[in-house]
Amino acid sequence: MDTGNMLQPGEILVEGERIKAVGSSVDHPQGSKVIDLGDTTLLPGLIDAHVHLFLHPGAEDLQTVEESVPWRTILAEQAAKADLMAGFTAERDMGTEGAGSADTAVRNAINQGLIPGPRLRISGNAIDVLGGHEDANHFNPTQHVLSNADYANTADELVTVMREQHKEGSDFAKIYETGPDKMLDGVLRTPYQYTEAQLAAAVEEAHRLGTNVGVHAQGEPGTLYAAQAGVASIDHATQLSDETMRLMKEKGIFALPTFTIFEYFAEHAPSAEIAAREKALFEYKIAEFKKQIAAGIPFAVGSDVGPFPHGTQARELTLMVEYGMKPLAVLQADMTNGAKLLGWAGQIGELKPGYYADIIAVPGNPLDDISVVEHVSFVMKNGEVVRR
Numbered sequence: 004m005d006t007g008n009m010l011q012p013g014e015i016l017v018e019g020e021r022i023k024a025v026g027s028s029v030d031h032p033q034g035s036k037v038i039d040l041g042d043t044t045l046l047p048g049l050i051d052a053h054v055h056l057f058l059h060p061g062a063e064d065l066q067t068v069e070e071s072v073p074w075r076t077i078l079a080e081q082a083a084k085a086d087l088m089a090g091f092t093a094e095r096d097m098g099t100e101g102a103g104s105a106d107t108a109v110r111n112a113i114n115q116g117l118i119p120g121p122r123l124r125i126s127g128n129a130i131d132v133l134g135g136h137e138d139a140n141h142f143n144p145t146q147h148v149l150s151n152a153d154y155a156n157t158a159d160e161l162v163t164v165m166r167e168q169h170k171e172g173s174d175f176a177k178i179y180e181t182g183p184d185k186m187l188d189g190v191l192r193t194p195y196q197y198t199e200a201q202l203a204a205a206v207e208e209a210h211r212l213g214t215n216v217g218v219h220a221q222g223e224p225g226t227l228y229a230a231q232a233g234v235a236s237i238d239h240a241t242q243l244s245d246e247t248m249r250l251m252k253e254k255g256i257f258a259l260p261t262f263t264i265f266e267y268f269a270e271h272a273p274s275a276e277i278a279a280r281e282k283a284l285f286e287y288k289i290a291e292f293k294k295q296i297a298a299g300i301p302f303a304v305g306s307d308v309g310p311f312p313h314g315t316q317a318r319e320l321t322l323m324v325e326y327g328m329k330p331l332a333v334l335q336a337d338m339t340n341g342a343k344l345l346g347w348a349g350q351i352g353e354l355k356p357g358y359y360a361d362i363i364a365v366p367g368n369p370l371d372d373i374s375v376v377e378h379v380s381f382v383m384k385n386g387e388v389v390r391r
């Protein structure tokens with residue numbers, strides 16, 4: 004994927020959980036099983052760097068209130084399976100939205116082979132300020148409805164919450180940096196939640212733990228503070244100033260546009276008024292994305308699946324091409340940059356000897372028509388065929 008080279012025909016020799024050889028023809032050791040996938044294209048497994056296994060379509064705020072964590076964990080197992088069957092062999096779960104560290108159990112069960120699912124990097128709950136973007140602000144205050152995230156109001160509290168989450172099994176920290184969002188005179192306005200110094204304390208703590216920080220950040224000045232603090236990814240990344248983009252390029256901070264969720268909300272709004280608002284934000288986002296491509300910032304691919312059905316999120320790659328990126332650049336953003344962001348560089352994201360055997364087949368050449376990734380016909384993860 005690094006080079007964009009395609010072999011025709013192509014063969015891959017898999018031994019155990021790893022790729023042993025790749026070529027136009029490879030050794031067929033005695034006793035090896037041959038899987039002929041005909042006229043399909045083999046690719047490394049897809050990576051979705053922004054998912055919510057613990058969310059399903061329907062009122063997001065009520066899922067926390069009405070559904071128990073055990074029930075939501077069972078649904079998360081189903082979501083993990085649906086994503087894997089769609090070709091996503093690695094994912095970063097960006098917050099359980101009120102299910103705390105229940106994702107630790109899902110990740111561990113997948114790793115132990117008890118349930119099917121992608122390789123996971125998990126955050127537990129996301130982190131947010133009191134009265135912030137994910138707090139249950141619109142409920143009757145005397146009902147004391149819980150936030151969908153863990154509270155942290157200062158740099159010290161950020162570090163404490165991250166240590167608690169780490170104890171409970173998190174792989175990285177997801178922090179809400181902006182919101183709520185509104186469009187004013189055709190421009191996105193969104194308040195920030197943490198200062199640069201507060202985010203820098205979180206980044207330092209993450210580095211101490213050998214992990215990183217991903218932020219939900221739609222616009223300025225929150226996106227700038229996140230870039231200055233040195234987060235690993237800016238998710239949604241709708242509005243990035245020239246200085247923010249300069250820092251992202253310099254530090255290798257990935258932008259994840261998450262188009263699919265914006266498209267879904269614009270098309271599934273509960274009223275005409277909300278639909279108009281969502282559409283305006285979506286169009287603004289597309290225009291800003293073209294500037295971001297021109298500026299040459301690094302991208303990774305994240306769909307924000309959960310609020311829309313699991314297993315349908317390969318559409319994100321199609322939309323990134325539709326709005327201006329080249330197909331090869333999108334595949335590299337997904338696989339090469341996704342592997343880096345998830346801390347699996349050199350292990351996944353390429354069909355190369357020594358890499359994990361995470362392999363999918365698609366019906367055609369994605370460099371001609373990227374949408375073939377929405378029709379995955381074969382999935383191998385860790386050397387095991389999970390879909391055929």
Ligand SMILES: [Zn+2]
Binds near residue numbers: 097
């Ligand atoms: Zn999200």
